[in-house]
Amino acid sequence: xxxxxxxxxxxxxxxxxxxxxTAGLAARASAQAxxxxxxxxxxxxxxxxxxxxxGGSLAEIDPLTPxxxxxxxxxxxxxxxFQAEPEFRTVHSxxxxxxxxxxxxxxxxxxxxxxxxxxxxxxxSSLLDRTGTTTFASPQVLSGTDxxxxxxxxxxxxxxxxxxxxxxxxxxxxxxxxxxxxxITGHNLVTLTQTFxxxxxxxxxxxxxxxxxxxxxxSVGVQFLAKDVTFAASAxxxxxxxMSAGDTTLTHSRVPNRFGASVTYTxxxxxxxxxxxxxxxxxxxxxxxxPGLQGVDGWDTSIGADIAGPKLGSRxxxxxxxxxxxxxxxTANASTVTxxxxxxxxxxxxxxxxxxxxxxxxxxxxSADVNASENAWTIxxxxxxxx
Amino acid sequence: MTGEFFIKQKRAVLLGxxxxxxxxxxxxxxxxxxxxxxxxxxxxxxxxxxxxxxxxFADTTVLGIxxxxxxxxxxLSSHGDTLDSRAIIRYDTIPQSFTGGSSTDSTxxxxxxxxxxxxxxxxxxxxxxxxxxxxEAYDVDTAATDTVASILTTLFRPDRxxxxxxxxxxxxxxxxxxxxxxxxxxxxxxxxxxxxxGLRLVARPxxxxxxxxxxxxxxxxxxxxxxxxxxxxxxxxxxxxxTPTDQLFLSGPLSDFSILAKGATPGNPILLSVGxxxxxxxxxxxxxxxxxxxxxxxxxxxxxLTQSPNRRVDAKDSIKVFPVAVLSTPAVTDVTSLLQFVGxxxxxxxxxxxxxxxxxxxxxxxxxxxxxxxxNQAATVAQRALALLSGTEGQRPAQIDFFSSRAPAAxxxxxxxxxxxxxxxxxx
Numbered sequence: 001x002x003x004x005x006x007x008x009x010x011x012x013x014x015x016x017x018x019x020x021x022t023a024g025l026a027a028r029a030s031a032q033a034x035x036x037x038x039x040x041x042x043x044x045x046x047x048x049x050x051x052x053x054x055g056g057s058l059a060e061i062d063p064l065t066p067x068x069x070x071x072x073x074x075x076x077x078x079x080x081x082f083q084a085e086p087e088f089r090t091v092h093s094x095x096x097x098x099x100x101x102x103x104x105x106x107x108x109x110x111x112x113x114x115x116x117x118x119x120x121x122x123x124x125s126s127l128l129d130r131t132g133t134t135t136f137a138s139p140q141v142l143s144g145t146d147x148x149x150x151x152x153x154x155x156x157x158x159x160x161x162x163x164x165x166x167x168x169x170x171x172x173x174x175x176x177x178x179x180x181x182x183x184i185t186g187h188n189l190v191t192l193t194q195t196f197x198x199x200x201x202x203x204x205x206x207x208x209x210x211x212x213x214x215x216x217x218x219s220v221g222v223q224f225l226a227k228d229v230t231f232a233a234s235a236x237x238x239x240x241x242x243m244s245a246g247d248t249t250l251t252h253s254r255v256p257n258r259f260g261a262s263v264t265y266t267x268x269x270x271x272x273x274x275x276x277x278x279x280x281x282x283x284x285x286x287x288x289x290x291p292g293l294q295g296v297d298g299w300d301t302s303i304g305a306d307i308a309g310p311k312l313g314s315r316x317x318x319x320x321x322x323x324x325x326x327x328x329x330x331t332a333n334a335s336t337v338t339x340x341x342x343x344x345x346x347x348x349x350x351x352x353x354x355x356x357x358x359x360x361x362x363x364x365x366x367s368a369d370v371n372a373s374e375n376a377w378t379i380x381x382x383x384x385x386x387x
Numbered sequence: 388m389t390g391e392f393f394i395k396q397k398r399a400v401l402l403g404x405x406x407x408x409x410x411x412x413x414x415x416x417x418x419x420x421x422x423x424x425x426x427x428x429x430x431x432x433x434x435x436x437x438x439x440x441x442x443x444f445a446d447t448t449v450l451g452i453x454x455x456x457x458x459x460x461x462x463l464s465s466h467g468d469t470l471d472s473r474a475i476i477r478y479d480t481i482p483q484s485f486t487g488g489s490s491t492d493s494t495x496x497x498x499x500x501x502x503x504x505x506x507x508x509x510x511x512x513x514x515x516x517x518x519x520x521x522x523e524a525y526d527v528d529t530a531a532t533d534t535v536a537s538i539l540t541t542l543f544r545p546d547r548x549x550x551x552x553x554x555x556x557x558x559x560x561x562x563x564x565x566x567x568x569x570x571x572x573x574x575x576x577x578x579x580x581x582x583x584x585g586l587r588l589v590a591r592p593x594x595x596x597x598x599x600x601x602x603x604x605x606x607x608x609x610x611x612x613x614x615x616x617x618x619x620x621x622x623x624x625x626x627x628x629x630t631p632t633d634q635l636f637l638s639g640p641l642s643d644f645s646i647l648a649k650g651a652t653p654g655n656p657i658l659l660s661v662g663x664x665x666x667x668x669x670x671x672x673x674x675x676x677x678x679x680x681x682x683x684x685x686x687x688x689x690x691x692l693t694q695s696p697n698r699r700v701d702a703k704d705s706i707k708v709f710p711v712a713v714l715s716t717p718a719v720t721d722v723t724s725l726l727q728f729v730g731x732x733x734x735x736x737x738x739x740x741x742x743x744x745x746x747x748x749x750x751x752x753x754x755x756x757x758x759x760x761x762x763n764q765a766a767t768v769a770q771r772a773l774a775l776l777s778g779t780e781g782q783r784p785a786q787i788d789f790f791s792s793r794a795p796a797a798x799x800x801x802x803x804x805x806x807x808x809x810x811x812x813x814x815x
Contacts, residue, residue, distance in 0.1 A: 202686050
């Protein structure tokens, strides 16, 4: 048998180079073809619908938002919470416009008061959602005149999730304290499919793998309540984060640290006007991917209000609005991606106050120093039930 | 504000909630994007790799497949001294009674007419001769070895002539009828002896035609009218062979078969051949490096065979050549046996090529489906081998020749493999 004899002469290489050049480096499989889904994905979760309606500004004081474990102490009865959040995204680039719809269920949560102002909770929220599909065609030069058009489809389903066990305690009317333990779990189901315009000679290629995440973190939070002002702060310290495929460990990193603080005016009955800022060191996730992956430490700042609106009979109606400015975790084409969003929301009670329903509408605009832009509408619906 | 205002507001909010919930519930995902590639699609360049390897490490041609009597059609050929093939049809049992006009069974005492009703391959009715052709029938019953061509061909002589018919080109339709000697037929009926008919084509210029066979499910029938009464039911006899006795698996196929009077070509070790008289198949065994077949995803596998022109007969008439999988396990080592345990044409997405015998150059058989099978099964389970066969083997004289692995290096079989290399996909 004659040994392997690849066709790799200089002429062939030159031809490939020329074609790739004219094709604009099309022969690449992307992470995702959008600004928000770079790297390990979009930080969609970890805010309740109520918090999102107020632009994210209530994250440190909202008990349904798994950010500050001290806020869990606000829950005086047993409660379960579920959130649905489809995103309708539009990405504009020189090659055209992509419109996508991504259903998300970023937050599920349950809490039980124990005794003496101590409340325990268990919940899961999306830390980074990577769900999306990218399809593109690229000509492949196999030898001098032997070419084929290959269409690559990279479909990724799944997210890196944060499962949090939290305990909140109110030792005094002016002070709340909380601790959280986090397990970072979840997976990305990656399906890579290649099809060819010549279906006689070429057969479809499909490969599938599951990237699994496992890591730990701990968080702490406090809330100080004055007459008309609440100050809240929280921090998360990340432990080791591992990504594996099957029984093979691929990479290690750290769960990103985070700290945040907010000041909230509570001088109007049943109303909250708040400003918040938080910092995530997403950059540690750069080492979790391929060498070129760049994570970006970023601030997440928001201002918003949750105002008691007109009553519906005996039911209160809450009206919310806010604005948020944040840096997304991963660069796009080596440029930092930022997001500005405005939101409105409302909430009310049903079933004698046992069901709290929240609705938020978010308009986000994402940009980076690249020739592409992204806009998204997100509808968030949260449902809290006191069994 | 009035109570009515609040009730209206309450309804509006409820309506809004319900509408939003329904809208979200009705959301179906539409995740597909890609127009912003390559700008927003970093990492993981995917480039197909292409290589040509001498993966065929053993190959050969085996003559005599399909075996005698297993032809789907019988080949009647007349190409002068180049090729002369004939058909033998055995009517070893002929009924001795018939149903008369009054629906009563009567013993056959006379034969008004006897004819051979020959179904013709549908494609051949469109491939007509340029001049009239004649089909002659002979009595080829013999006590000598009854399947040997050299013995049987001597029986095609005037004293055994049974009948003939000449057909104008336009009269080559889906069924041809040849009258044969009523005296001979009556003699065999009355004596209870066998009637074995040999068919010979006489054509100038050369021509060949395919006649139906028992193996193909449409055999040549002997149609006997035992009475001049038009209401009497003709006796229709289908081929049956009673020899060799007590060996049904052999005697069954021998109810009709083809023989070669002239033009048998021997095998040539330099060539891999399919089709031809006698019919033959080619066998190729592969050795693909594990680093390709096990560790990559093969998207194209082309078996590249260099054709050697064969202009003996029907040089310009294309026939289909099929690559088919060898289905037996490596426990079977006899190549003749291996070539009979093969998959169906088109199985495993193996595609055929239409090739004229007189052509030359490199022919590419796409066998990626088979290499995928080999990847998923250990070499100890699935033979990493394939067979090449003609779609008209045993029926048409066309023979396609390719250079084998014993030919000069530039002409040997090669395998072109295009594959997606193994890479760490999915990581951003």
